[in-house]
Amino acid sequence: MRRSLLIRFLGLSLAVALGAVLATAVIATYSTREKLQGEIDANTGQLQSDGQVYAELSDYAMNHPSWSGVDKEVRRLADETGRRIALLQPDGTVIADSARMLGAAPELPSVPAATIDARDSGGAVFAGTSGIAAARSTAVPMMPMATVTRASFSYYDAQWGLSDSEKEQRKLIADEANRCYQAIGSGASISLTAGRPLLAMNFEASDGASVRPSAPLSVESGGTPDPCYRAELYAPSAKAKLVNDDQVRRASDCLTATGVPFRRATSADGLQVVTALDGYQDMDGQFNQCATTAQSQAITPYVAPQAKLYLGSASTFNVFSGEGMLRTAATALGVMLIAAVVMLLTGRRLVRPIVALTGAAQRMRNGDHAARVPVTGKDEVARLGHAFNAMAESIQRADFQRKAMVSDVAHELRTPLANIKGYLVASEDGVVPLDAELVTSLLEETSLLEHLVADLQDLALADAGMLRLHPAPRDLSELAQQVVLAHRPAAETAGVALTANVPAEAVASVDSSRMRQALGNLVSNAIRFTPTGGTVVVGVRRVPDGYNLTVTDNGAGIAEKHLPHLFDRFYRAEQSRSRSTGGSGLGLAITKHLAEAHRGRITVTSKLGEGSVFTLWIPADPR
Template sequence: MRRSVLVRFLGLSLAVALGAVIATALIATYSTSEKLQGEIDANTGQLQVDGEIYGELSQYASDHPTWSGVDKLVHDLAGKLGRRIAVTSEDGSVIADSARMLGAAPELPSVPAATIDARNEGVAKMSVYAARKTLTGGQASGFVATAAVPPFVSSPDWGMTDEEKQQRQRLGRQAVDCYNAKGMSATLAVAGGNVPQVMVESTQSLAGVRVMQKPGTAAKDDTCTPPGMNAPSAKAKIVNDDEIRRATACLDAAKINYTINDFEGLKSVEPKTKGEFTDKFVDCTTQARVQALTPYVAPQANLYLGAKSTFNVFSGEGLLRTAATALGVLLIAALVMIFTGRRLVRPIVALTGAAQRMRNGDHAARVPVSGKDEVSRLGHAFNQMAEAIQRHDFQRKAMVSDVAHELRTPLANIKGYLVASEDGVVPLDHELVTSLLEETGLLEHLVADLQDLALADAGMLRLHPAPRDLSELAQQVVSAQRPAAETAGVTLTAHAPEPAIATVDSARIRQALGNLVSNAIRYTPPGGDVLVGVRRVDDGYNLTVTDNGSGIAEEHLPHLFDRFYRAEHSRSRITGGSGLGLAITKHLVEAHHGRISVTSRLGSGSTFTLWIPGVPH
């Protein structure tokens, strides 16, 4: 079974797109690899610069609870080191970008150079350029920068306020004065974060070089170091206490033994048995540190360095490579289109040929149809249209024949009587005039029917709607048709017990209902009954004409309202029907936005139903 044309076109597009993507990937991979190889060879020193950028931003993340205000640092580092620096949140939102600050916004690389997370303990890996250089020996070179453990562990001075720094400055001067008084060379240095630090000359020099180091604060006899000189900041102490609390709670729940050590005012949790760092132990301590630091350090962020590499397709080598790839893609697309297009076009060509044959008068033209796709449905629709045209053409020819016959009979009668009267064979008396008038009436009725159909086809059938009682109209039709019914020996009655108000053209409704009653009388044998009924249904009224006559065979019902259609040609001719009454009735009812239907059983009679919309309440 054929698939949908839409699905086939989609598959075709995807095939072409896949070829283009593969070709583009080959170009991008080849050109990017070459460019990356050249950059690694020429810019080995750039890795140290990137490490410095990472360190500065990591320090900023440690000292600030958010990334707000990092723009200035990013701008200064970019100007100083000549690199594009961008920091984004975990969801990709740009926090700071040195390129945007300068009015440009090139696309960021697809992979960040590093992840900055001041909360995590251990080693944070930074893969700048993620380069791997394949040498003759198959060795690879790369760059990995590491960040120290969280700041309050590596530096107890972390988070120190200005007031705490001033206090540390005063204590430092006291210590320096004390050491100098004891004959030891001491000085007050400034550590990271502008925190004062006492440095004492070492008693062990290296090759005659003077070495300054921190005094042995752990020594019990160090009387020069005042209390609080090496105490952690209040913030570091708060974070450390929260971390220890969280870690011990997790370890207790896991029933893991541990010890708590205290060093210069900061505590640490270690296994009871030295060196037994189980996965659960590491997880408890790591999560405790992350949760304790989260309110005080900046959230995790991605660091991008440099701009996205581009491939110049207009360079000499690039142009040739791009042209060759494009040619290959076009060739594949052309082959696929030719193969698929021929299958798609074949049924359309068949449809075109059949349509041309129909134009030349071959109304029997049909197209072979297989499958269930859009083209197949078009073929079915064409065959149905051709069948309808052929049927209508046959009906048109039959109509011309019927009209000629219907006109010829009364005209022949009129001509015969007039010639006979002119020759003196038949006297032109009252009886002859009456007969001529009857024949003229038949002609007039046929011409009026043809005119009504012509007006309906042209959409010019005029109506004069007004609120009327359908029950009253039905009674009028029954009164008008009763003489014909009595002549035929048929009992004609009406059942319309209550008013049925609808907006209609009373003359046209009487004409439509009269056609049905006239047909019912014509095809009901003597002694039969014809009943005209009016009743309310839903939002309208049903006008029914029911007889117990000969009925209509089931195969004739779908064509009963076609013009000049005759279920029994001989009987219709004898009874004088033109075959236009039901077609006119259908047009009249539809002009009132109604509908007509028929039910019948051969030998049991028929029921014709007109539905007319009622007046809204």
């Protein structure tokens, strides 16, 4: 199967684009390598300030459930570092941009400097800036994340997320501890940073014994206990304990579901710890996977969502400088050569079916209506070939119908003209006297000719879209009764009972004369094909979207094979062309055009030996 023409053009475009990209890469590599290397050497010191930006924004993410209000922090950091700082959501939506705050919006770098994700172990996933990562290790306080090893995990920053009241309480405890150190003559002191205790380690007791104050484990090896140690300073915050409980619960459920053996315990700092049982070999990393997933899910409601950090603006350079002009021209010629070769190879295959279509069209222009094109595949060109063949088939069929119509018109005109001419010649020769009876017969033949010409004119107007209507509100019940009265003499002559079954009133916007013509054609046909003693009923019935005008008879009926062609011109279900059943074969075709001109439609149901029902649907308002 051939591929879609669109896909082929797309492939061609991609091939050319690939060549252009490769060429651009060559130019960029030669033109900017030395320049960028110089910029990197000159701006090594900038990594430290970038690390500060990353560290402080990561700290902000850890201590806020969203990025709302980060604009002030971004503006402050931008002023301090002199760098443009932008935070974007993963989908590209801007969270904060120091340049936009100043009314400018230069283009951002193509890749972010880092991705800040407080849910991730370590706080972020970097895009290759090792200097920033190194700076972070000294600038950012530890976050409340799981210490994940093969053996166990727990939160290792129990004091994350301290509330204002917790910080105030710890300040009072720290002051008490510092007074204790002063009382024993120690040089130690405790200071608080964001509620976290930081202990100066250079001290000794008044008696000269070494005393080492410590974090949660209060006794140092080989020394004396710290008399000023306050466990409340190192107790976990309410938020850290809440997140720790949630994480341990989620991890326990995960480990249980995956069949990893573990146990739970409480550490010295008051947080829960999950430990793998002795002898368990975490070959597929399932223990770490459960721990990491539980950590991310537990901390997500308390930290800001993932964001991409951009530093600085996009760098630009002129590839068409004097130095690179020769290389640019050579590369452009290479790309053009590649494009020309690809176009010649694929274009030949694309043009072949178009050439075949052109030849077939020229043969049709010269009168060969049987011209067709071979079609293979299912792409756009194949569909064009099918459409051309269908058009040629339609033209050939229309030409056949035109010839058949000319033959039918000639036949219909020949009979009355031959009768008129024969009677006039006989009268001129004295064979038939020119009396009132002959004149009446000639007038009847003339009326047939006039009726046929009028029908042909109506069809010509309909084909040209010039069949004019003059719609106005009319009572369809009254129109139906008028048609019944006009055709009742003919019905009585044929021995057919013609009646109307209509409501009291059925108002619609129609051209009354054209509607009487359409109904008259149907009633005339019904009378003609209903035997003596039969009935013909003209009905009007309201339907939800308009009115159904029906002509029902219990005559001979119509075979099913004739129904699809019943409204074609000159088509007769009775093929003998006998005038005993009369008609030119145009009445139903005209009726169909009149219905469509009223935005309506005509349908027929019939069964041999039981009669027919013609239904003319007209909308209440044809506009």
